[in-house]
Structures are given as structure tokens and as C-alpha cells.
Amino acid sequence: MTKRNHGAYQLRQEIPAAEDGMRRTFRRTGYTTGKDAQGDLDKIRAILDLADDSDDDHYARQIGDLLARIQSDRADIPDAAEVKRRLAGGVALDSDMTVGAWLDAWAAAKKTKRRTTSGYVSHIRVHLNPGLGHHRLDRMNIGHVQAFFDAIDDQNEVVKAENAARREQEARCKWRPGTKGGRPSAEVSALLAAEREKLAALPPYRLITGPATKQRIRATLRAALNAAIRKQLITFNPAEWVELESGKRPKAKLWTVQNVAHWERTGEKPSPVMVWTPPQLGVFLDEAETSRLYSFFHLIAFRGLRRGEGVGIEWTNMDLDAGLITPSRALVVDNWEVFEDDLKTEESTSTIALDSLNVAVLRDRRVQQLAERDEWNQHAKKERAKGEDVADWVDTGKVWTEPDGTWLHPEQVSEEFRRIYKRAGLPPINLRDLRHLAATLTHAGGGDIFAVKKVLRHSTIQLTGDTYTELLEEVDRDIAEKAAGLVPRARRSLDVPPPEAETPAEDDDQDDDEGE
Numbered sequence: 001m002t003k004r005n006h007g008a009y010q011l012r013q014e015i016p017a018a019e020d021g022m023r024r025t026f027r028r029t030g031y032t033t034g035k036d037a038q039g040d041l042d043k044i045r046a047i048l049d050l051a052d053d054s055d056d057d058h059y060a061r062q063i064g065d066l067l068a069r070i071q072s073d074r075a076d077i078p079d080a081a082e083v084k085r086r087l088a089g090g091v092a093l094d095s096d097m098t099v100g101a102w103l104d105a106w107a108a109a110k111k112t113k114r115r116t117t118s119g120y121v122s123h124i125r126v127h128l129n130p131g132l133g134h135h136r137l138d139r140m141n142i143g144h145v146q147a148f149f150d151a152i153d154d155q156n157e158v159v160k161a162e163n164a165a166r167r168e169q170e171a172r173c174k175w176r177p178g179t180k181g182g183r184p185s186a187e188v189s190a191l192l193a194a195e196r197e198k199l200a201a202l203p204p205y206r207l208i209t210g211p212a213t214k215q216r217i218r219a220t221l222r223a224a225l226n227a228a229i230r231k232q233l234i235t236f237n238p239a240e241w242v243e244l245e246s247g248k249r250p251k252a253k254l255w256t257v258q259n260v261a262h263w264e265r266t267g268e269k270p271s272p273v274m275v276w277t278p279p280q281l282g283v284f285l286d287e288a289e290t291s292r293l294y295s296f297f298h299l300i301a302f303r304g305l306r307r308g309e310g311v312g313i314e315w316t317n318m319d320l321d322a323g324l325i326t327p328s329r330a331l332v333v334d335n336w337e338v339f340e341d342d343l344k345t346e347e348s349t350s351t352i353a354l355d356s357l358n359v360a361v362l363r364d365r366r367v368q369q370l371a372e373r374d375e376w377n378q379h380a381k382k383e384r385a386k387g388e389d390v391a392d393w394v395d396t397g398k399v400w401t402e403p404d405g406t407w408l409h410p411e412q413v414s415e416e417f418r419r420i421y422k423r424a425g426l427p428p429i430n431l432r433d434l435r436h437l438a439a440t441l442t443h444a445g446g447g448d449i450f451a452v453k454k455v456l457r458h459s460t461i462q463l464t465g466d467t468y469t470e471l472l473e474e475v476d477r478d479i480a481e482k483a484a485g486l487v488p489r490a491r492r493s494l495d496v497p498p499p500e501a502e503t504p505a506e507d508d509d510q511d512d513d514e515g516e
Helices: 034-054 057-073 080-088 099-108 114-132 142-172 186-201 211-230 257-266 278-288 294-303 307-312 356-385 410-423 433-444 449-456 461-485 504-515
Strands: 009-015 024-031 329-334 337-342
Touching: 009 034, 009 057, 024 034, 024 057, 034 057, 034 080, 057 080, 099 114, 099 211, 114 142, 114 211, 114 329, 114 337, 142 186, 142 211, 278 294, 278 410, 278 433, 294 307, 294 356, 294 410, 294 433, 307 329, 307 410, 329 410
Parallel strands: none
Antiparallel strands: 009 024, 329 337
């Protein structure tokens, strides 16, 4: 036995002829036992029986091509049930496309809006390709997809633990002077330096992949697999059957005194969506008066425009004499690049009424912009006299622009917003949360849920209710508490005993409680 395959079992089976009529034989050797060889031979014959059952020369040729490729690649022989499923679905039997390859091809061919396609690409690049991209497209099942989302949950727990550890370590790094104040001693400074070194070694803060994001990732995968079914690459969509927790919109909450105290104590926000109270908004606007974007923040807070709508609105969309604005276009960011796009929904183009304060603020903005134009043109003229290539002010028609008149980058607005509220010492919110604040102001001013829907230009009343019902109830409770406090009473509480029944000690306790 001079060759390695001498003395080994071999199987040999004739398979359907090639397209040119040439006979083909499946051969495989190297089996250590006759039982192993017979097992693979039985698999091959079960697959060949499918061709006999179909009585279709095309199916027979497909099966022959599949077995010829398996022989050439020394690949595993598939079960007859899988081959039958692919035949019934009209799927190519010799496809070895991976999930990752299909997702990339699907996203590249999408004709959706640019931001929508960018969202698909982000889900694929960050989550789907690393977690599922290696699977064969036709062999991915529910278990693979469920395990992928379970792994995201496991990673979330790691991120939460790392964030908590960093938060605790930051607390150890803070110098808390005593009642006499002063600087830390050399010994304390050394201890603080050691704690800061430990802090530097910890991972940075990271965001978890929340329920709503997981639902969007699943939606991307489901859409891509449905497209694969239409292309007859697969016959089943496993993403349809994965169990995930609900991705309901987070409920907005007010930054009440209790919620602010909780945040200051723990560093955690009571809800992902937090909204300032009207007094807190007043503090912000007072601080923002020195900013060239003051009018932008004022309009957003009271009339609920989205960020992209605000920077995209033009003077032609405004009728200040009538007190009306009608947004028509938005400036959108995609990988820091700004482009102009249609508004989010058809309802977004609805006309919004302006109050007298906003009309006055916008008139001031027009005066401010004209002054900026004159100042820039004078600057450009001086620079050109020096030989510099500086263009005159660009008339884009936008209400809020860069000092040279060009489009204002939406993220610059967000950065200015964060600088102002931090300077004012306010609890954190996102710029888009000013839109939620507009809902509370509308309601506090006497508007019902339908008035809130009209101001925010939601597509359905259900969307408004799901997002704001709890927040508006919180506003109502706050109003009720203030209304109750307007009525002076001889006794502060009905369950407080009359003064003659109180003891001096109980008086002291009551005062202490009130002081706290």
C-alpha cells in the first residue's frame, strides 16, 4: 500500500449529467470504515431521489451540479431535507453567500432616504456583521439570531458594571474641603493622585444598546432577509421569530426637585428623556441671551421645532406680520456632512402660530443677521485688500447661519446648547428635549393633548399620547400642588393636632422636619 488512500474505503455514485450531456460520477475516498462510507452514500442517494421524484430535468441538473461542487470542494454532504427545502423555494442549491455579504449588498442597493440608509449601514457595520455576518445565509436559524441578541444583553451588563465602577471611582477622586476650607495636605494630595491613576485605567463611559435600538437592529435584519426571500436566496426569515423586550418610547419626566436631587446624588437620570420645568427654562434663556443663537433656542422651546427644521428654515417660510411659520426643509447630518432634505413627515410641513414674544425675538434676529452680513462684508473686503481669497457674505435665505451666511451645522447648535446649560448650572437635557418642553408649556397654558399634537405636528394622536401623557399628568400634579398652596390655612395639615395638645418636644421635631 504505497499511497495514503490504499486500504481506505471509497464510495462511487453516478450523478445527473452536466448541461453538455457529459456523464458525471461522485467519488470520495479516505473512509476508515465501511459504515462511514455507506452513510455518505445513503445521503447522496436520498438527494438523488429528489430528482427522481420531481421528474424535472432542470432539478436533476441542479442536484448534479450541487454534488459535483461538493466533491470538488470536499464539502460536507447536506441532508436531503435541506436540499428539498431549497428546491421548493426556488433557491440556488450551490449558494454559499454569507449573511455579511448579503447585508452589504442589500444596503448598497437601497433607494431609501440618505439618513435611513445610513442607519441601516450603521446597524450592519456595528452590530449585525460582527455578530451574524459569518453564518451562511441559507443556514442561519432562529437560534443564531436569538443568541446574537442575548450576547448584546450580556454586553450591556458589562457596560453597566464598568460605568458604575467609573462613577464610584470618580467620587473617590473629588476633594471635599472641611468646614474651614483650604487646600488638601500633601498626604491627601498623594492619595487623590493615586485614585486618579486608578480612574485613568478604567474603561470610559459607554452607552448600552437599549430595547428600542435592538428593535431597530432587528427591523434592519428582518428587512434584509425579506429581500433575500424575494430574491429566492432563502425561504425563511428567522428574525421574525426572535423574542425581544418591548422597544417602547421612553416616558419623558420633569426635572423636579426630587429628580434633581437624585441625579446630583447618583449621577443617574430618572429617565432617558428629561424635561426642564418652566423656571429652569427661564434660567437657561436668561443665560442664553448673550448667545447669537438665543432666538433659535427661544423658538424651539416655545414652538417645538426639530433641530434640523430650525437650522433649515428660511425667511420665506415666515410671515412675522401674521405670526406664522411653515417649515419646508431640514438640514440633516450624515457622518458630519450636512445636506438638505425633506421634512420627516407630511404633517411636519403644517403651519405653526407664533406668539408675540417669538415674533419680537425673530425680528431682532433679522436685525442681527443684517448686521452680521455688513460686518462680514467689511471683513472680506479688508482681507481681499491683503491678497486673501475671502468671499462676501452668502445669502442662503436661512434664518440661522454661520457669520459668513453659509449653512449652520446642526451639531454646532447642540454644542452651544450644552455650553449654555452647563454654565447656568442646570440639570442635563438634550436639545431635542426642548421640543418636549414645548409640549408642557402648551399644556400648562391651557392646551389639551390635541393642541400639543398640533404644535408638535405629530402624525397621529396616539404618538402624542404615548409620549406625553405621563409627563402632562406630572405637570398637572405640579399645578395642583401650587394651587393648593395658594389658600392660607390656620393649620398646615388636617391631621396635625391642635396647638394646645402639642408638647414642646413635638414642636421641635415638627420644625426639624420642615427644615429638612
